[in-house]
Amino acid sequence: MIKAVRIDERLIHGQVAMTWTKALNLTGLVVASDEAAGNDIQKMTLKMAAPSHVKTIIKTVDDAIQLLQDPRASKMKLMVLVPTVKDAVKVAKAFPDQIEMMNVGNAGKMTPPSPDKKMLTKEVMLTPDEIEALKKLVELYPDTSFQGTPAMEKRLAKSVLNDL
């Protein structure tokens, strides 16, 4: 069961490990990132970041989608972590109406600065391409929301986009 898909360029880190795993009672974290999947050092540090009672796997986006289609995945409570909005759209398309929460955490602040990036919230900066992807994501999942941790304020992506 996909409890949540979260866009977070830091993938697994304190906010995810300490707060979301608890709030959603997760049993597994699936990192869907082409970049991370090809980097053993990053894979190792991501695995270190996950709480010991939560299973973790790091795959390319395509391989992660395949993994999530495995019937055994439906018995787990999973969060899928993707680094970009585009990756989230890819996952959302593969699983229409099967994702309980579409969450935007941290994005665009670790990639190189560029003059066409727009600040959407304190945690999220997106290029025009990524903003288009976000619109697509909202079409697929209208409840897509910005929220750093469960205790933080939740804002509908739709209204963040309207305010641009």
Place this chain on the structure above:
Amino acid sequence: MKRILIATHGRLANGMLSSIELLAGTTKGIATINAYTNDTDFDAELEQFIDSLTADDQLFIFTDLYGGSVNQKVTKTFLEHKIPVTVIAGFNFPIILEILLSRGDLTQEKVTDLVDKCRSELKVSFLTEAHVTDDEEDFF
């Protein structure tokens, strides 16, 4: 309500508060004492904290060193006031987050379990090269 006091030698407590805010997104119910810094009065701040308590508060105090003077003062003060309190000395970041974010009853047994778990979060890695296992069978 759950009340947390972080009391440390110097400004570690305020630093923890900043880290907690970043990670947990909330510092509600958390007080700090940065003892022995020029602009603070440890005794007065401790008394002020005690005055702010209500009868149904469940109280957790984190101190930086078990044998340190901050821990001694806290222990002595609460015993003298006859206020029941759980003191966790030599804290690490994980145990503060666990207590803060824990929902439901924090019984002595539960607190002991959390402390044991977080004690094992102090880990050493002698890094030479990256080792990863990525087995789907292990994941399911």
